[in-house]
Amino acid sequence: MATRVVIGTQWGDEGKGKYIDILAADSDIVVRFSGGNNAGHTIVAGGTKYALHLIPSGILHEGTTCIIGNGVVVDPAVLIKEINELKDKGVNTDKLLISDRAHVIMPYHKRMDELQEIARGKDNIGTTKRGIGPAYADKTERCGIRMCDLIDEEIFAEKVRANLRIKNAIIEKVYGGEGFDADSIIAEYSEYAKILKKYITDTSVVLFDAVEKGKNILFEGAQATFLDLDFGTYPYVTSSNPVAGGVCTGAGLGPVFIDEVYGVFKAYTSRVGAGPFPTEQNNEIGDKIRELGWEYGTTTGRPRRCGWLDAVMLKYAARVNGLTALAINHVDTIGKLEKIKLCTAYIKDGQKVDYFPASLKELSKCEPVYEEFDGWNEDISKVKSFDELPDNAKKYLKRIEELVGVKIKLIGVGKDRENTIVVD
């Protein structure tokens, strides 16, 4: 039995979906434990592209059970659309399960997300406007609606009416927006309930049973360490805990069952939305990386901000997640640059620091210290072993391992699941 966790170590979009799809080949169960459809996970298999937002990236493997855990917030309309799109592509979605404790994203969450962003003005977070933050806020506020409530007509109607009394007042009186009619929400969501009912169950029981039977379980991180509510660049973060610790609370499995934690990162760094980014290249280098790596959001289509790889961030991610392995992507992309920079530390107030400060004011004083590497402008997409990589690529990867103190086990040299080096 092996229980593996795959998480993002930067600001998201590191290529987690691609590695989940690969590792799912020998996993019995793949589980999403945090976030919602703010995530966009891309898989390219046999030339076909799949963009998944809620359904775990193990779904392409016929025998794999895919679980949406209790820590996820679920927009039922988006989920149903995703199920239908996969079915249209010939993917079997019968082995999908949804936790009865997962919270439901409601229409007022999406509207609140938009109105709050407008109200923040120039200090906006740049959210995906999918209602994620307001849904988690309601969970904490104890007025959220869970999947078990969605499929109970009486309780659902009661909760919608109780919520709308307050939500409509806030939307209309505080934000000057338009409120909602309870009956139409109840009618719309009762249709979703009918479709989703067969998938909803106590998934924590399913997981524990699988552990007892010695099955292989894979946890699929969404978002990333620096978007984590506690460990990210607060307040420019998402509203859940995408770090490895989120597995236990977001799926209902104890920490003793976790064997390995893979930290995924790109050979450079990208970020969508607002917030600090010490190695950002808001210049022609950043533009070049964006075009070479095609850095446009899988969920919102927004251009991603791009910059150099930051080993200070990776070291921090290794610590807070307990990483046992690193998985790099876009080694093909970065090699196309003539010169590559890697941030090894920061200079703050004249002192060298190798930690990531909590205070954004302190962080803004951090100037990256770089080491420079030569690129390797050759097609490496078919390379299958570390030894066959160009010498310049090997030097770059070895230096990253040395700085972070964790071994690189997976190397991405292209978009397709085939373009992967598994290091022995």
Ligand code: GDP
């Ligand atoms: P996720 O959110 O972490 O699953 O990542 P996304 O799917 O949002 O973004 C990763 C992007 O990089 C997608 O367009 C992938 O197809 C692409 N990708 C992943 N790995 C590689 C790689 O090794 N090389 C190249 N060129 N593209 C990659």
Ligand code: IMO
């Ligand atoms: P995957 O799983 C990149 C960012 C948003 C915004 C902030 C808060 O594909 O890596 P939210 O809508 O969550 O309240 O937005 O978090 N964000 C992501 N950025 N990849 C993601 O997911 C993201 N999910 C949220 O852009 O800055």
Ligand code: MG
């Ligand atoms: Mg993504």
